[in-house]
Amino acid sequence: MATSTFQLSRDSFGALVLTTDDGLLHHGVSPVRAFPIQSPSQGISLVLHDGKEVAWIDDLADLPPPIRALLQEELDGREFMPEISHIASVSSYATPCTWFVKTDRGDTEFVLKDEGDIRRIGDASLLVADNHGIHFLVRNMFTIDKHSRKILDRFL
Template identity: 90%
Template sequence: MATSIFNLTRDSFGGLALTLEDGQRFEGVSPVRAFPIQSPDQGISLVLHDGKEVAWIDDMADLPPGVRALLQDELDGREFMPEIVHIASVSSFATPCTWFVKTDRGTTEFVLKDEGDIRRIGDASLLVADNHGIHFLVRNMFTIDKHSRKILDRFL
């Protein structure tokens, strides 16, 4: 379904309501990214509670600003994957160890239980899982700062 033939609003309960060009209205739709790490702004499906797809968005950039902001707000509320932008230090190069990092959501620390909790996603991205199951994203390990890259290299 083309991105230009629907409207997206909040319903009276705060959920998303989708109205198609032909007037069909769907309450409680949820956005689901097809490729949340590699292409987070492309390939987004709007689905009902039973998983049935009712609309497809090729690229969020094609949406009107209000709809795009509403969709981004909903995705941000559903997904929690802070992006590591700098690794300040680690308590040890043996696991378990505590990582002190700066993310796109602020500074934090977490415990890495095992080197196996660092997974490669594609050629350049990494997912780092802490001891509570929270996933941190390193979007591109080749463009992160030199200090952070050096720490990552010790664990990879």
């Protein structure tokens, strides 16, 4: 379905409602990113609770501002992936250990259970999972500051 052939709104419960150009209503649609790390604004699928796709969005930037704002708000509420901008310190270079980091959502600390909880995504990105299953993103391990890079190198 072309991105210009639908309307998006919220119902009285706050769920997204997609209205197709032929007037068909789909209640409770959810946006799902095809490439959440490499291309977060491109390739968005709108799916029903059973996983059936009812619309595809090539690029969020192509949508009218009100629809784009609704989708961005929904995505922000569903996805929680703080981006690490600096690794201040680690309690130990043996796991489990506590990491003290600065993120785009503030300073925090988390426990890394195992080196296997650091996964490479593409050439430069890393996903770091804490002991509670929260994923932290290192967008580019080659451009992060020298101190943080030195710590990362010890675990990779």
